[in-house]
Amino acid sequence: MSPAEGSATGISVVVPNWNGRQWLPRCLEALSKQTQRADEVIVVDNGSRDGSVGYLRADHPQVTVLALSANTGFAHAANRGFEIARGALVALINTDVMLAPDWLERMRDALGSDPKSGSAACKMLSLDSPPRVYDAGDILRRDGACEQRGRFAADDGRWDQPGEVFGACAGAALYRRDAVRAVGGFDERYFAYLEDVDLSLRLQLAGWRCRYEPAVALHAGEGSSHQLSGGHQLLVARNTLLLVAKAFPIRWLPAVAYRQLAWAWHAGLERRLGDHLRGVVAAIPVIPGMLRDRRRLRACSATTIDRVVPRRPIRGPRAGGHPAARAA
Numbered sequence: 001m002s003p004a005e006g007s008a009t010g011i012s013v014v015v016p017n018w019n020g021r022q023w024l025p026r027c028l029e030a031l032s033k034q035t036q037r038a039d040e041v042i043v044v045d046n047g048s049r050d051g052s053v054g055y056l057r058a059d060h061p062q063v064t065v066l067a068l069s070a071n072t073g074f075a076h077a078a079n080r081g082f083e084i085a086r087g088a089l090v091a092l093i094n095t096d097v098m099l100a101p102d103w104l105e106r107m108r109d110a111l112g113s114d115p116k117s118g119s120a121a122c123k124m125l126s127l128d129s130p131p132r133v134y135d136a137g138d139i140l141r142r143d144g145a146c147e148q149r150g151r152f153a154a155d156d157g158r159w160d161q162p163g164e165v166f167g168a169c170a171g172a173a174l175y176r177r178d179a180v181r182a183v184g185g186f187d188e189r190y191f192a193y194l195e196d197v198d199l200s201l202r203l204q205l206a207g208w209r210c211r212y213e214p215a216v217a218l219h220a221g222e223g224s225s226h227q228l229s230g231g232h233q234l235l236v237a238r239n240t241l242l243l244v245a246k247a248f249p250i251r252w253l254p255a256v257a258y259r260q261l262a263w264a265w266h267a268g269l270e271r272r273l274g275d276h277l278r279g280v281v282a283a284i285p286v287i288p289g290m291l292r293d294r295r296r297l298r299a300c301s302a303t304t305i306d307r308v309v310p311r312r313p314i315r316g317p318r319a320g321g322h323p324a325a326r327a328a
Contacts, residue, residue, distance in 0.1 A: 011036070011087045011088075012081075012085035012086060012091070013104075014044060014081030014090055015027065015028075015041065015042065015093050015095060016044050016046060016077035016081065016095075017045045017046065018046040018047070018048055018074075019048045019049060021055055024056065027093065027097060027098060029098075030098040034099065034103065034104045035104070036104040037104075038087075038104060040064060040085070042063070043063055044077040044080050046073070047070040064084070074170070074192040074193075075186035076188045076191075078195075082185060089108060089174055090175050090180070091107070091173070091174045092171075094219070097217050097218065098127075098217070099172065099215075099216075099217050100217070103122065103172075103215040103216065103217060110162065110211045110213035110215075111174060111176065111211060113211075114209065114211055117209045118175065118176045118179030118180070118203045118209070119168045119180075119200065119211070120168060120175075120210065120213055121137040121167065121168035121211070122172050122216070123155075123215065123216050125155055125217070125218055126218075130155070131218070133149075133155055133159055135150070135169040136149040136159040136212065137149045138197060138200060140200070140201065140309050141309070142252045142311065142312075142314070144240045144248065145314070146194065146197045146240075149165065159214060160214045164209055165210050165212045166200060166308075167201070168200065168210055170195070171217075171219060179206075183199070183202040183206050189286055192232075193232055193235040194243055195239075201308065204303070205300075205305065206300065233272060234275045234282070235279065238279040238283045241260075241283040241287065242283055242286055245283075245291050246294060246297065247297060247305060248305070255314055264276060264277075
């Protein structure tokens, strides 16, 4: 399907949940107060052991609950939600996210104004006081690093202009369901972290754009990632290599090597080198499958990766992202 053929009628909300019982009441309350009501809310539970499913069925019978038997990862849960969603537009929301009342309305309008956009990113703010920017749309660089625009910056108006970005953080994003399904959905080999970057890249390569609309989503940050063995940084180290193997041209490898060495150096300084190296090792058995996907990805692309991921500095003020990352 070409981008121009997308439609925008009906909105489904998919909330992947893993032991997020403490966050669900505020997340669902915010959804109930939207000026644009969703046609359905689906919670895909990833084998929670904290009473999440019982709570949902007792206190929120209007919510569709898809209970999985084990934690199969964010990407798998999101795909199951997209499969049963009926709306042409699907909002993907983390359990530790609370939406401003006009979020769905503004995000719907953002996609509706541009039929060639397959996704929309928002202004995610931390729950800290004063709030800081968590993510204002994603940037992918040729060294393999994905940065969040405005990360850790003050919410001082710099991120209040709508526009176009590389991709959306799946913690609070709106997608055209047909666009996501046409490119194969989320790649479940990532399990969690960077699966949204991989999807954004494939959407861009297929000819879809990503809109940025500064509708506010308050995000607690790492609401369940502390439960992962090795934390989220192990998965980021692993999944960065998978993304590179799947899509990056060989000529970008010097930049990738520089970034990998810099990350390993900083992991050593922060006394987490073991987890970082375990992530690198965990990527090895998955890389052959990613390499096999390269030819298929290129064959179905409507544009080149050079256009989708333009040349930009990999360090310094113009690199994007947050100060800590720019210093590396």
